[in-house]
Amino acid sequence: MRILLIQAYLGRREPPVAPLGLASMAAQISQHQVKIFDPNISTSPLKETTRLIQDFAPQIIGVSLRNIDTTKFSDQFYYFEHFQEFMKLIGKENSNAVITVGGCGFSLFPRQIMKRTPEIDCGFYLEAEISFADFVNRVGDRRNIPGLFFREGDGIAFTCPPDKVEINELPPPAWDLVDLKPYHPFTHKASIGVETKRGCAQKCAYCTYPKLSGSIPRMKSPAKVVDEMETLANKGVDRIFFCDAVFNFPLEHAESICREILRRELKIKWSAYHQDKFLTREYVALARESGCVEFYFSPDSASSEGLKELCKSSTVVSLYRSLNIIAEDGKAKASYNFFAAIPGLGWKNFLSAVKFIIKAKSSLGERLLRYKFSYIRLEPATLITDEVLGSGGADFLLPESSTGLKKLFYRKSASFLLDILFSIHFHLSKWIGKKNVISL
Ligand code: B12
Numbered sequence: 001m002r003i004l005l006i007q008a009y010l011g012r013r014e015p016p017v018a019p020l021g022l023a024s025m026a027a028q029i030s031q032h033q034v035k036i037f038d039p040n041i042s043t044s045p046l047k048e049t050t051r052l053i054q055d056f057a058p059q060i061i062g063v064s065l066r067n068i069d070t071t072k073f074s075d076q077f078y079y080f081e082h083f084q085e086f087m088k089l090i091g092k093e094n095s096n097a098v099i100t101v102g103g104c105g106f107s108l109f110p111r112q113i114m115k116r117t118p119e120i121d122c123g124f125y126l127e128a129e130i131s132f133a134d135f136v137n138r139v140g141d142r143r144n145i146p147g148l149f150f151r152e153g154d155g156i157a158f159t160c161p162p163d164k165v166e167i168n169e170l171p172p173p174a175w176d177l178v179d180l181k182p183y184h185p186f187t188h189k190a191s192i193g194v195e196t197k198r199g200c201a202q203k204c205a206y207c208t209y210p211k212l213s214g215s216i217p218r219m220k221s222p223a224k225v226v227d228e229m230e231t232l233a234n235k236g237v238d239r240i241f242f243c244d245a246v247f248n249f250p251l252e253h254a255e256s257i258c259r260e261i262l263r264r265e266l267k268i269k270w271s272a273y274h275q276d277k278f279l280t281r282e283y284v285a286l287a288r289e290s291g292c293v294e295f296y297f298s299p300d301s302a303s304s305e306g307l308k309e310l311c312k313s314s315t316v317v318s319l320y321r322s323l324n325i326i327a328e329d330g331k332a333k334a335s336y337n338f339f340a341a342i343p344g345l346g347w348k349n350f351l352s353a354v355k356f357i358i359k360a361k362s363s364l365g366e367r368l369l370r371y372k373f374s375y376i377r378l379e380p381a382t383l384i385t386d387e388v389l390g391s392g393g394a395d396f397l398l399p400e401s402s403t404g405l406k407k408l409f410y411r412k413s414a415s416f417l418l419d420i421l422f423s424i425h426f427h428l429s430k431w432i433g434k435k436n437v438i439s440l
Pocket residue numbers: 014015016017018020021022024025061062063064065066067068069070071072100101102103104105108124126127128129132189190191192193194195208209212213241242243244245379
């Protein structure tokens with residue numbers, strides 16, 4: 001069977017992300033004729049999509065809808081509008097193929113997206129290596145594929161949530177189907193990813209990750225992880241990003257990966273999301289030696305009230321302790337993200353973060369690569385959305401047009417004055433440039 005897997009066109013030029021999800025699915029259907037295409041690296045994305053569909057004449061098209069919007073207040077952009085236009089093009093260009101969609105963006109709003117995008121025949125909920133392969137091998141049999149949304153009469157039917165994929169049993173992503181060269185110049189922007197596990201055991205109030213990839217971490221063996229890194233290094237990739245929710249938990253797993261990289265003397269740089277609570281001196285030294293060039297932290301708050309409100313498992317003590325570890329290492333580099341507004345909290349929470357940033361700047365100097373304040377983007381099925389909107393706000397969270405995006409950011413702290421200051425700061429930063437100012 002001819003299967004064309006496409007990343008959704010984002011609608012504008014931005015640092016690209018290599019299609020890890022599609023490459024992972026493609027590895028599972030290697031007995032078929034599969035092509036992977038990313039219009040976001042093409043100079044004429046729409047024309048090339050049309051040409052490819054006409055030339056290849058796929059029987060199944062699978063579109064990966066990764067992002068709905070930027071989730072960034074300072075750069076609001078609604079990819080979903082462009083996805084809808086892109087789907088019209090795909091539907092028009094090919095009336096014969098079965099058109100399927102999956103991806104994180106789809107899985108956050110599956111029913112709404114099926115309703116609003118008539119070109120989609122079938123939608124895949126959550127991880128889909130197994131369910132998509134099943135589907136490809138028995139296209140007519142929609143009722144028996146777990147995780148499948150499909151059209152039935154005038155309505156939309158759903159089979160059942162899919163089983164969790166045994167990620168250690170998956171073949172490596174089919175990177176041989178992707179020309180990675182266009183992503184090489186953007187590796188410092190995390191353009192090429194490797195998974196070491198799926199799932200996050202924490203339950204932070206605003207976060208979608210446990211819903212998207214489960215709340216029990218499922219690990220890939222260190223040997224398999226480093227095999228993937230080696231494949232990428234052999235393709236000329238100088239730096240990768242570990243796509244895990246939290247790389248350094250379980251700590252022993254992260255440490256084993258670092259040791260395996262060192263044992264093979266693999267020279268490839270990497271960065272990853274880290275949790276301050278699980279950081280140790282030994283780990284930081286090992287990670288850095290094995291190639292870690294940036295430890296990303298998202299403590300989100302540096303006050304005990306803020307950490308509690310966000311259901312973070314970190315404490316103020318663990319946060320400062322981790323900063324000391326990074327500082328004492330002497331070479332490790334880090335970045336920190338905080339939220340400007342947390343329900344019920346005001347100046348004390350904000351000033352705690354400012355105090356932390358000042359301390360980080362004074363102890364890390366140039367090794368503090370980035371710090372930023374952002375607003376929470378309310379996402380479906382998160383505690384904070386339930387608290388702010390009550391349940392059932394999913395339609396509101398996927399607005400009709402980009403003008404509805406602004407309302408999705410949680411911007412109300414307990415202090416009116418602080419909210420005004422943030423608002424002024426946001427408008428000013430447009431004029432004075434975003435670098436080295438508090439970036440919202
Ligand atoms: C790692 C990551 C990043 C890394 C990517 C590194 C890399 N090179 O891959 C970086 C930091 C670069 C990044 C950037 C962004 N990200 Co990001 N990212 C993630 C994260 C944590 C993991 C994604 C991942 O790679 N998973 C592993 C792969 C294997 O899984 P997958 O892609 O989901 O694919 C599986 C399924 O979805 C499904 N599937 C996927 N496609 C298809 C297609 C078909 C046809 C089928 C059947 C199935 C299917 O099957 C796949 C295999 O199981 C997710 C959250 C999460 N926990 O999932 C957020 C997430 C996807 N990111 C998000 C966002 C917003 C962004 C940015 C827009 C942020 C920004 N403003 O810059 C950018 C967009 C960049 C771009 N050009 O696309 C949001 C999207 C939600 C939303 N509201 O839009 C998410 C969900 C996080 C969140 N806030 O909830 N991201």
